[in-house]
Amino acid sequence: ELQLQESGGGSVQAGGSLRLACTASGVSANAYCMGWFRQIPGKERMGVAAVDSDGSTNYADSVKGRFTISRDNDKNTIYLEMNNMKYEDTAMYYCAAIRGASPLLFRLSSAAAEYILWGQGTQVTVSS
DSSP, X not given: OOEEEEEEOEEEETTOOEXXXXXXXXXXXXXXXXXXXXXXXXXXXXXXXXXXXXXXXXEOGGGTTTEEEEEEGGGTEEEEEEOSOOGXXXXXXXXXXXXXXXXXXXXXXOTTOTTOEEOOOEXXXXXX
């Protein structure tokens, strides 16, 4: 079974940058669309960005132009480069994988869907 491990995250001031990484293990991730959801307390977990094994991507409007998702298939790893960060980017960020999905379907998937595989999450805090 595919397992996901996040790294990165932490605290940054508004306008700063952070990079998240997520490495898949267990099986090859090439058949999976991978990406990130984020969640703040009391709110629904929402898709932020996704990347397929062919490099196609999809982003939430709130992060377009500021966040860049990329993928290294040889390392089974995806990255989320977050620039010009805002206070409202503060959240727990979860790496996720969906087998056979497009990046758009990934990002619009309900976080309650049983077919989503999750990492344990990493906290990102942006101070204003």
